[in-house]
Amino acid sequence: MRPAEALAAARERAVAARARGAYADDLERFRVQPAERPGLEALLEWAVIEPDLEQLRSTRRLGAPITLAKQTLYRALRQYNGQVLAQQTRFNLMVAVHVAELSDRVTRLEERSGGPDHAAR
Amino acid sequence: MIVHQVLSGAGPFDAVTTEALEFRRCFEGWGWGGSDVAVSIDPRMGRRVGSLDTLAPAPEDVLLVHYSAYAPKVARVLTLPNRTLLLNHNVTPAHWLWEHEPAIAVQCAVGRAQLPEFVRASDGVAADSAFNAAELRAAGAGEVTVVPVLSHPERLGEPGPPDPPGPPTVLFVGRLMPHKRQDAVIRAFALYAREHAPDARLVLVGEPVTPRYGEQLRVLADAVAPGAVTFEQSLPAGDLGDRFRAAHAFLCLSEHEGFCVPVLEALRFGVPVVARPAGAVPEVAGDAALLVDDDDLAVVAELLALAVGDGELRAALRERGAARVAAFTPQRSAQCLRGVLEGLFSAPPPDDRTPGW
Numbered sequence: 334m335r336p337a338e339a340l341a342a343a344r345e346r347a348v349a350a351r352a353r354g355a356y357a358d359d360l361e362r363f364r365v366q367p368a369e370r371p372g373l374e375a376l377l378e379w380a381v382i383e384p385d386l387e388q389l390r391s392t393r394r395l396g397a398p399i400t401l402a403k404q405t406l407y408r409a410l411r412q413y414n415g416q417v418l419a420q421q422t423r424f425n426l427m428v429a430v431h432v433a434e435l436s437d438r439v440t441r442l443e444e445r446s447g448g449p450d451h452a453a454r
Numbered sequence: 455m456i457v458h459q460v461l462s463g464a465g466p467f468d469a470v471t472t473e474a475l476e477f478r479r480c481f482e483g484w485g486w487g488g489s490d491v492a493v494s495i496d497p498r499m500g501r502r503v504g505s506l507d508t509l510a511p512a513p514e515d516v517l518l519v520h521y522s523a524y525a526p527k528v529a530r531v532l533t534l535p536n537r538t539l540l541l542n543h544n545v546t547p548a549h550w551l552w553e554h555e556p557a558i559a560v561q562c563a564v565g566r567a568q569l570p571e572f573v574r575a576s577d578g579v580a581a582d583s584a585f586n587a588a589e590l591r592a593a594g595a596g597e598v599t600v601v602p603v604l605s606h607p608e609r610l611g612e613p614g615p616p617d618p619p620g621p622p623t624v625l626f627v628g629r630l631m632p633h634k635r636q637d638a639v640i641r642a643f644a645l646y647a648r649e650h651a652p653d654a655r656l657v658l659v660g661e662p663v664t665p666r667y668g669e670q671l672r673v674l675a676d677a678v679a680p681g682a683v684t685f686e687q688s689l690p691a692g693d694l695g696d697r698f699r700a701a702h703a704f705l706c707l708s709e710h711e712g713f714c715v716p717v718l719e720a721l722r723f724g725v726p727v728v729a730r731p732a733g734a735v736p737e738v739a740g741d742a743a744l745l746v747d748d749d750d751l752a753v754v755a756e757l758l759a760l761a762v763g764d765g766e767l768r769a770a771l772r773e774r775g776a777a778r779v780a781a782f783t784p785q786r787s788a789q790c791l792r793g794v795l796e797g798l799f800s801a802p803p804p805d806d807r808t809p810g811w
Contacts, residue, residue: 334760334764335767336741336770339767340753344753346756347755347756360751367632367709387665387666388664391497
């Protein structure tokens with residue numbers, strides 16, 4: 334087969350394979366979706382700061398002792414870090430909830446005025 | 455001539471860092487001096503790249519700014535009185551990263567937004583592909599020189615036999631990142647293996663953007679193709695060459711590529727390439743790859759089956775691949791680079807071009 338014919342042949346074969354029951358499970362549920370504009374649900378989820386302790390590590394070749402030292406230091410400062418994370422999370426959540434409320438208000442106002450196009454005029 | 459290279463970040467397996475180090479070898483060969491500095495440096499780099507804080511150029515020195523992500527200190531370099539060449543390696547669109555690595559997503563979002571300012575504040579602009587050059591023009595650049603990525607694929611060793619022994623092996627090389635779509639590669643491979651080659655193997659080479667994202671891909675691989683997918687990272691050149699020699703097909707479903715050196719490497723090894731025509735992939739692969747933009751991964755799986763099993767097709771792709779590789783010689787890239795830097799050096803000193811941030 335010549336390269337120029339390959340894609341058309343692959344499409345035909347995929348159709349034929351589906352007709353005989355192949356590719357019934359296309360595994361679409363595992364697809365990674367880009368967050369074009371994060372929705373409110375994502376904002377609320379991200380508002381809660383949860384650092385992953387496993388990522389607190391050394392990238393050096395023999396970095397295990399450094400990783401251990403970093404994670405020990407983190408645990409030793411847990412009380413202080415907890416305060417910082419709690420305050421930041423509180424702020425994030427309040428802002429996210431506020432944005433959600435404003436979004437709802439805008440939606441209600443647009444509906445009352447006959448939609449966004451009507452409101453713009 | 456003295457040329458200092460400025461990078462936002464430097465790491466041992468980072469494509470931009472690798473190219474900057476290749477540039478330095480060229481500069482040394484031409485008798486040029488200078489230093490290579492970065493804002494953030496992976497400890498594994500040792501002393502090959504210095505801290506940006508150590509940059510102290512003389513007024514006549516040329517600065518080569520590698521633009522691949524936002525870093526606040528890099529912007530300050532443009533306020534220096536030196537002639538500056540901006541080389542655009544492309545910044546990944548942030549929407550691929552918000553979910554997985556918000557800190558890098560912020561850098562990417564700001565990096566893309568500030569490209570016009572960097573263009574305005576530079577004395578010359580270049581890009582490593584026509585795709586990246588178009589982004590520079592969209593950001594307000596006039597004349598853009600294309601300097602194809604300077605890579606030495608021969609460092610990976612010589613190509614192997616056209617049809618390697620062992621079970622069908624599919625390969626992809628690239629950092630494990632959402633926009634590189636290793637998730638789609640795994641799913642397409644799983645469909646191919648189920649329908650055509652139950653003993654097939656998939657090898658994914660690349661460092662995960664985060665351990666968590668790497669783990670997500672492993673979980674996916676275990677779910678859809680248990681035991682058939684191998685993840686590898688930090689491979690020395692010889693071992694990476696072995697992976698290409700053992701591969702029957704190279705599958706790239708990346709949604710955004712500023713160049714994609716591994717596609718070129720696969721062509722050099724005579725490995726048939728199946729790829730999504732995204733970013734610079736079509737201009738790098740030319741007619742030597744099977745390009746597929748179908749969302750239906752069953753089509754990709756069927757194309758993979760043809761690329762692995764059709765001898766006539768494999769031979770034709772190998773022949774075209776060799777011609778494609780010949781168009782991207784390191785000598786040609788080095789010549790382009792030298793031309794643009796010498797042109798900049800001989801140009802009159804820059805006038806006031808203080809960036810607007």
